[in-house]
Amino acid sequence: MTGPLAASFLQALAEGHLLLQRCSACARHRLPPAVRCGACGSQQWTVVPASGRGRLASFAVLHRAPGSQHQARVPYVYALVDLDEGPRIVTNVVHVSPGTLRIGQRVTAVFERTDDDGRSWPDFQPG
Amino acid sequence: MVRPRATILGIGEADGGKATGRGGVELGAEAALRAVADAGLELDEVDGLLVEAPDVDQHHMAQLALADALAWRPRFAYSTGCGGATPIANVLLAVAAIEAGLAERVLLVDYDARQTRRSPDRSQRLARTAGHRNLWEDPYGPITAAKFALVARAHMDRYGTTRRQLAEITVQARRNGSLREGAQLRTPVTVEEVLASPPIAEPLHLLDCCIVSDWGSAVLLARPDPGASRGVKVVGMGQGHEGYAITRAESLAAFPAIAASGRQAFAMADIGPADVDLALVYDSFTITLLVTLENLGFCEIGSGGTFVGEGRIGPQGTLPVNPHGGQLAYGGGHGHFLTEAVRQLRGEAPTAQVGGARVALCQGTAAAVLSSYTVILEAAA
Numbered sequence: 001m002t003g004p005l006a007a008s009f010l011q012a013l014a015e016g017h018l019l020l021q022r023c024s025a026c027a028r029h030r031l032p033p034a035v036r037c038g039a040c041g042s043q044q045w046t047v048v049p050a051s052g053r054g055r056l057a058s059f060a061v062l063h064r065a066p067g068s069q070h071q072a073r074v075p076y077v078y079a080l081v082d083l084d085e086g087p088r089i090v091t092n093v094v095h096v097s098p099g100t101l102r103i104g105q106r107v108t109a110v111f112e113r114t115d116d117d118g119r120s121w122p123d124f125q126p127g
Numbered sequence: 128m129v130r131p132r133a134t135i136l137g138i139g140e141a142d143g144g145k146a147t148g149r150g151g152v153e154l155g156a157e158a159a160l161r162a163v164a165d166a167g168l169e170l171d172e173v174d175g176l177l178v179e180a181p182d183v184d185q186h187h188m189a190q191l192a193l194a195d196a197l198a199w200r201p202r203f204a205y206s207t208g209c210g211g212a213t214p215i216a217n218v219l220l221a222v223a224a225i226e227a228g229l230a231e232r233v234l235l236v237d238y239d240a241r242q243t244r245r246s247p248d249r250s251q252r253l254a255r256t257a258g259h260r261n262l263w264e265d266p267y268g269p270i271t272a273a274k275f276a277l278v279a280r281a282h283m284d285r286y287g288t289t290r291r292q293l294a295e296i297t298v299q300a301r302r303n304g305s306l307r308e309g310a311q312l313r314t315p316v317t318v319e320e321v322l323a324s325p326p327i328a329e330p331l332h333l334l335d336c337c338i339v340s341d342w343g344s345a346v347l348l349a350r351p352d353p354g355a356s357r358g359v360k361v362v363g364m365g366q367g368h369e370g371y372a373i374t375r376a377e378s379l380a381a382f383p384a385i386a387a388s389g390r391q392a393f394a395m396a397d398i399g400p401a402d403v404d405l406a407l408v409y410d411s412f413t414i415t416l417l418v419t420l421e422n423l424g425f426c427e428i429g430s431g432g433t434f435v436g437e438g439r440i441g442p443q444g445t446l447p448v449n450p451h452g453g454q455l456a457y458g459g460g461h462g463h464f465l466t467e468a469v470r471q472l473r474g475e476a477p478t479a480q481v482g483g484a485r486v487a488l489c490q491g492t493a494a495a496v497l498s499s500y501t502v503i504l505e506a507a508a
Contacts, residue, residue, distance in 0.1 A: 060276030
């Protein structure tokens with residue numbers, strides 16, 4: 001899914017910010033980008049900047065990594081965050097002792113890591 | 128009297144388990160031939176083949192690679208990919224093919240050489256092959272256990288489920304496996320040992336996770352045959368799908384795909400959960416089995432932690448579950464839930480035979496817990 005549908009979102013990540021897809025018909029937000037709105041079926045959409053604010057929906061503390069690029073970060077927190085705009089996304093929670101995390105707590109995006117393609121995927125931290 | 132949709136004429140399992148050094152196709156072929164022999168037939172009397180597309184030992188036309196290895200030319204052949212639920216998903220497809228007149232007798236085969244072919248790179252051990260890539264999740268370093276850990280954490284938070292309750296599932300599976308010759312893990316474990324095993328994706332630890340195996344399994348399915356004295360009948364089938372990405376789950380509290388697969392199967396069989404003598408339920412992780420029992424209706428949503436304790440899912444319990452040991456002890460393969468169901472309904476289980484078993488529910492979960500297939504099997508009259 002690196003074609004035109006995802007292009008503007010990936011370009012934004014390369015510039016260090018997160019965009020959401022916004023349905024032109026019903027105004028619901030979504031991410032990852034999809035070709036139609038799951039709520040109303042419309043295929044018309046625009047992009048809007050994400051607030052970067054949300055709540056922790058669930059989290060796991062990973063002690064094994066899927067590849068060498070993540071190995072140095074073990075243990076790290078793999079999480080689901082419900083953005084204030086609505087979408088639930090996968091992320092990492094950083095700058096936190098995992099034992100203090102609780103479901104429902106407020107979190108805010110931070111852009112600190114850059115992948116091999118120069119994209120800065122947002123992590124989240126408490127607050 | 129419910130109309131049977133098909134009869135299972137034979138089952139077979141290859142000599143798998145730990146790294147065998149054999150290719151997946153070889154394991155699949157061995158299982159297939161054993162299933163045909165178990166049915167008292169010759170391979171040339173079988174005309175259909177459904178193969179689970181292997182995840183590690185990949186081939187772009189696995190059905191014909193397997194047919195070539197068997198020097199066999201079926202008239203109906205496909206490979207399918209429904210994750211660990213594929214053998215059960217293929218029961219539904221085989222019944223459809225038979226009812227459409229496309230095949231008379233269909234072999235369902237699943238195999239992989241995951242122990243032998245696992246990456247030498249230790250960090251890649253929980254294999255993420257090309258087919259698993261997800262642009263929006265991979266930057267965050269997911270491992271297979273991660274999604275299940277998210278489900279487990281949410282269940283604990285919402286319902287008060289404990290690690291100790293999850294550990295009871297492993298304890299029962301390992302007890303069952305310890306009795307069963309051919310099971311990959313033959314030593315029982317205690318709750319304390321499960322709790323003390325290394326953390327993988329907390330709250331899940333190593334002994335909450337299924338094992339990795341080389342395996343081959345096969346089931347031979349045909350149109351309903353009331354004369355087949357050992358023929359196990361397929362009387363109910365269902366499936367449901369909420370999505371692939373974990374973010375497609377409407378909630379982390381209940382899993383409607385599992386519930387839908389059970390509801391359809393129960394309706395077709397005209398029975399309910401209370402009529403089931405034993406359940407063969409996918410246990411990729413302890414939490415998988417727990418939420419599946421809840422969502423199939425064997426207990427209330429949220430009460431699974433209590434339900435799985437005190438021997439209730441043991442062979443003499445109120446609902447015997449995976450008396451062979453499941454993926455937590457018997458093997459990391461996918462088809463053994465079906466083969467064990469058939470052994471139990473024939474009264475031929477070598478250990479942990481559930482007394483008087485007439486009705487078995489057999490279920491497979493995929494896409495974490497967002498996709499599910501269920502079949503209900505009944506013993507021959």
